[in-house]
Every structure is written in structure tokens, then in C-alpha cells.
Amino acid sequence: MTGDVRAEFVAALGADAVLADPVELRAYECDGLTGFRVVPALVLLPRTAAAVADAVRICARERIPFVARGAGTGLSGGALPVANGVVISLQRLRSIIEVDPVNRRAVVEPGVTNLDISRAAAPHGLYFAPDPSSQQVCTIGGNIAENSGGAHCLKYGFTVHHVLSADVVLPDGTTAVLGADSPHLGGYDLLGAFIGSEGTLGIATRITVKLLPKPAAVRTLVADFPSVEQAGDAVTSIIAAGIVPAAAEMMDAVAIEAVQAALDAGYSRDTAAALIVELDGPQAEVDIQFAEVRQLCQNHGTTNIRVAGDEHERALVWKGRKAAFAAVGRISPDYIVQDGVVPRTLLATALTRIGELAAAAGLRVSNVFHAGDGNLHPLVLYSEAAGELERAEELSRAIAELCVDLGGSLSGEHGIGTDKACSMPRQFSEDDLATMALLRAAYDTDGICNPGKVLPTPRLCGEKPGVHRPHPLEAAGLIERT
Structure with missing residues (x-):
């Protein structure tokens, strides 16, 4: 990128809205999927919608690739920069x-x-x-x-x-x-x-x-089960009974271990799975359905049911569930968060198959997921220092593609991004992908808007650019990436 173009960005946005220092740029090299890292040429920090448009117009005229970025919490490499492009951060548009x-x-x-x-x-x-x-x-x-x-x-x-x-x-x-x-x-x-x-x-x-x-009434329970399969079957039976909970979440023993190590959310350490079910709505309806849910959990072998007694206890249940991803860092030096969907009736099958794939790879998988709609979030645990990264990546890919094979989807909410673009042909035909490309081209004729994401390309799927594998001298602390 020429100095003249950089000067134009400065003129349009202000000097403090254009980051070019290599140390500052490193903060934007990846999103929550840290295995893919690329340092951009510039980071832009516009303060207004008009400034965003100004920045994009410069990019369009010069055909500079750009990637929009929010908080960087994405888990699919969707905000991965382009080496010769710019990141447009929206963090200053917070009104x-x-x-x-x-x-x-x-x-x-x-x-x-x-x-x-x-x-x-x-x-x-x-x-x-x-x-x-x-x-x-x-x-x-x-x-x-x-x-x-x-x-x-x-x-x-x-x-x-x-x-x-x-x-x-x-x-x-x-x-x-x-x-x-x-x-x-x-x-x-x-x-x-x-x-x-x-x-x-x-x-x-x-x-x-x-x-x-806000709903008139909210009631929350945590049911322990001797296996994840039984917990999955309990969810299926709840939905089959015509009850639509506000939430139906599940954590396996590994996830519970991590959460309890990070904070005491009150989960049972000696259970194979914990099912969180929350109902909300009119008081009378919630009371009737809550009793049905308790009975259905008992029908499927629950060993203990804990009912949140007040708002504080309910908040603690959810604090534990929502801290699960971060808490896994206490029991594994590295992990990959996957995201796929399976039909609800095949939850037990999917969890069994994931266990088999993990055993074959010699790695552990922690399951934390939205059980109610079959949206799985398996966490593949590994140690990069022990040389397990490639096995972890292969296992993560196999789990995503397993979801497709079971009649589900590659992603429920984390997106395709960089991580799963190469698996898209597993779910979609060539004609499907060509139609998506036509839609994309109608918006972005020059291919500069977040390139390399969602749709597979030979370069992406052949070379897998951006996957960070540290040089031995870097691992030893003797050199540093720029």
C-alpha cells in the first residue's frame, strides 16, 4: 500500500484513526479463532457512518481488500485480515x-x-x-x-x-x-x-x-444425568411433548470440571452431563410445564434435579454455562471451538460418534451446546507444544462434517469464516455454491469485501494460508513476528 493511499485515509479519518505501527496491528491479526493469524497493512478506526463510507470508497477505488471487525469475539476466522488490506474496526461507533x-x-x-x-x-x-x-x-x-x-x-x-x-x-x-x-x-x-x-x-x-x-415468570433447573445420551434423549422428549423451553443447554463432565475449577456455579462434579432447562412466560403456564419437564427428566434417568430458588441462583447457573468456553482454558493449554447442527433426534448419535472420533484421534472433546435446537459446540482439547495441532484441526473438521452427514449443518451461529470454507462442498452442490457466488458478486464486483471467507477457493483449501505455526526460534523467544 502506497504512502499516498495511507495519507488519504489519514485525511479522511484523522491521524489517530489510522494505525500502522506493527505492534498495534498485531492486536488485530485474528479473532477468537487464534489458529489463523494475518497482520493487516492498516487498521482504520472511523468514528461515524460517513467515515466508514469514506474509508470503503477509498478501498473500492484502489481495490484494497478490507475486513470489517467488531469486538473480535468470532470463532470461525471471519474477521481474519488480508495481508495487504485494511481492517475497518467499528469499535468507535458505540452509540x-x-x-x-x-x-x-x-x-x-x-x-x-x-x-x-x-x-x-x-x-x-x-x-x-x-x-x-x-x-x-x-x-x-x-x-x-x-x-x-x-x-x-x-x-x-x-x-x-x-x-x-x-x-x-x-x-x-x-x-x-x-x-x-x-x-x-x-x-x-x-x-x-x-x-x-x-x-x-x-x-x-x-x-x-x-x-x-420481560416475561412474567422464569423458572430454571439443572438436571444431572449418568450419560450425555440420556440427557439428549430427555431434550428430545421435552420438545416432543409440545414444550418449547426458553433454553435447553447441556454440558458434559469435562465442561463441568472446567466451570467448577473456574468458579463455583453449583454444578455436580460427579455427573456425566448437566442439562439446563429454562421456561418463561405467564406464571400458570410456566408452573404446569415446569412440572412436566421435571417428570420427563426423571423418566430419562436423572440422578439429581436442582431448581434455581431465586434470581441470584438462576444468574449463577447461567454464569457457569456462559463461562464454559473460557473455563476450558484451565484444563487444556489449547482448544478449538467447533460449531455444527444436527437434528435434535440424533443428538445421542452425534455425541457418541464425536466420542469415537476423539478416541481415534487420541484427544479429548468437551461438549457444551444448545441442546434444544441441536446446535453443538464441541471443544477439541490439545497441546500445540506437544505437536497435537494438526490432529486437533483434523478432528475439528471431521466433527463439523459429521454434522452434515447426519442431516445437519456446518454452522449454527459461529459462521463459516476461514475455518470451514473448505468443507462447504460437503453440504452444498457446485450449483448451490455458484449461486451464492453470484449473489456475492452482485454486491462486491471486485471481490474486496472480506475476501477468502465463506466460499471455498483453491488457494484457501490448497495452501490454508494464515494458519499460525510458530518457527522454532519464535517458540524459544529469540525472534518475533512482524
Whole structure:
């Protein structure tokens, strides 16, 4: 990138909004999937939607690849930079522009976190339903990119179900409004295509989201089971009984061990699986269904049922569940978080097969997942120092493709990104992928908007660029990457 182009970015955004120092750039070399790392040429920190458009217009004119980035909590390499490109960080666009309790909506910028939306809406008895485990730090812009869900997606759906409209900057630097305040809009659902496109169709700069009233009653239990298969069968029976919990989450013994080592959330250490079921809604309905859920858990062999007695205890249950990914770091030096979906009726089969794949690879897998909708989040535990990285990557890929083979999907909410692009032909035909490429090209004719993500390319799948394998001198602390 020439000095003239850099100077143009400085002129458009301000000197403090253009990072070029190699040390500062290193902070943006990866997202939550740290196995893929690329240092960008520049990082841009615009303060306004107009500045985002200015930056994209320069990129489009000079054909400079750009990658939008929120909080960097993604787990699929979706925010992986391009070596000769720029990262456009949305962290400075953090305003809650409006909370409209009458129409139950809020207007926010992309750098606002999920939890901050709910906090702003709370005085009005409202909240924002999508709640990924990283909701304290993950941003609405990233949620739109990945179509994130969270623990309560079983009843309340994903980000796409809670966004009314988005002002976006398209890859050529022009702006558009996708969607509208009205829930019914004629024509093509361009907003639906944009949400979940993983930053490949443009950048959202202003978002109108739906707010929901807080439920009248909430009840939560944790049921222990002697096997993950029995816990999975219990979930199937709950849904088959016509009960739709707000959440139905599961953790296996390895995950419970990690959580209890990190914080005392009250989980039983001597159980093979813990099933968290939460019901919400009108008091009478919740009471009746809660009794049914307890009975169904007993029918499937639960060894203990713990009912959250108050809001503090309920919060502790969820604190443990949402800390599970980070807590695994206490029992394994390295791990890969996978994300796939299987039909709910095949949960037990999928968990058994994952165990078999792990045993064959000589590695441990911790299972933490949204049991209610079959969205698995296996954590492949390994030690890079012990030379286990390649086996871990192969096991992670095999688990994702197993989900497809069982009639499911490569991803439920973490996205395809860089991590699973090469597995896309396992789920989609050549015609399917060609159609996706046509849609992408209609938005991004020059291929500069988050290139190398979602769709497989020969370069990506042949060489796997970006996977970080430290040089022996780097591992010894004698040299450093620039």
C-alpha cells in the first residue's frame, strides 16, 4: 500500500484513526479463532457512518481488500485480515441512538454490545433477546454478520428475527437501507441476505432492533444425568411433548470440571452431563410445564434435579454455562471451538460418534451446546507444544462434517469464516455454491469485501494460508513476528 493511499485515509479519518505501527496491528491479526493469524497493512478506526463510507470508497477505488471487525469475539476466522488490506474496526461507533418503548425497538450503532441494549431497555420492562455467551462484549454488528443466537435461541430465534432494518455501506462505498420499520415489506428480502453474510456484502452502520417485554415468570433447573445420551434423549422428549423451553443447554463432565475449577456455579462434579432447562412466560403456564419437564427428566434417568430458588441462583447457573468456553482454558493449554447442527433426534448419535472420533484421534472433546435446537459446540482439547495441532484441526473438521452427514449443518451461529470454507462442498452442490457466488458478486464486483471467507477457493483449501505455526526460534523467544 502506497504512502499516498495511507495519507488519504489519514485525511479522511484523522491521524489517530489510522494505525500502522506493527505492534498495534498485531492486536488485530485474528479473532477468537487464534489458529489463523494475518497482520493487516492498516487498521482504520472511523468514528461515524460517513467515515466508514469514506474509508470503503477509498478501498473500492484502489481495490484494497478490507475486513470489517467488531469486538473480535468470532470463532470461525471471519474477521481474519488480508495481508495487504485494511481492517475497518467499528469499535468507535458505540452509540445507542434511540430506545422507543412504545414501538418496542431501539436504534443503535454496530459497536454497541448485546448486553448494553438490554440494559438501556430495562427501565421500560424490555430487553434484546439474542444472548450469545459473549453478550457482555460481542457487538450487534458482529451478531448481524454471523446471525448469532445464544442460549435462548430455541424459543426466541436468532439475530435475523430481531432486526428490523440496517443502514449499510456497500463494497463500492455507496450506502443503502435494508429492511424497514414495518415488519412486512414487499420485494426481495435483502436484509435477510445481509444478516449472516459474515461481512462479505458490506458493513452495517446503524441498526434498528426489536425489543421484547420481560416475561412474567422464569423458572430454571439443572438436571444431572449418568450419560450425555440420556440427557439428549430427555431434550428430545421435552420438545416432543409440545414444550418449547426458553433454553435447553447441556454440558458434559469435562465442561463441568472446567466451570467448577473456574468458579463455583453449583454444578455436580460427579455427573456425566448437566442439562439446563429454562421456561418463561405467564406464571400458570410456566408452573404446569415446569412440572412436566421435571417428570420427563426423571423418566430419562436423572440422578439429581436442582431448581434455581431465586434470581441470584438462576444468574449463577447461567454464569457457569456462559463461562464454559473460557473455563476450558484451565484444563487444556489449547482448544478449538467447533460449531455444527444436527437434528435434535440424533443428538445421542452425534455425541457418541464425536466420542469415537476423539478416541481415534487420541484427544479429548468437551461438549457444551444448545441442546434444544441441536446446535453443538464441541471443544477439541490439545497441546500445540506437544505437536497435537494438526490432529486437533483434523478432528475439528471431521466433527463439523459429521454434522452434515447426519442431516445437519456446518454452522449454527459461529459462521463459516476461514475455518470451514473448505468443507462447504460437503453440504452444498457446485450449483448451490455458484449461486451464492453470484449473489456475492452482485454486491462486491471486485471481490474486496472480506475476501477468502465463506466460499471455498483453491488457494484457501490448497495452501490454508494464515494458519499460525510458530518457527522454532519464535517458540524459544529469540525472534518475533512482524
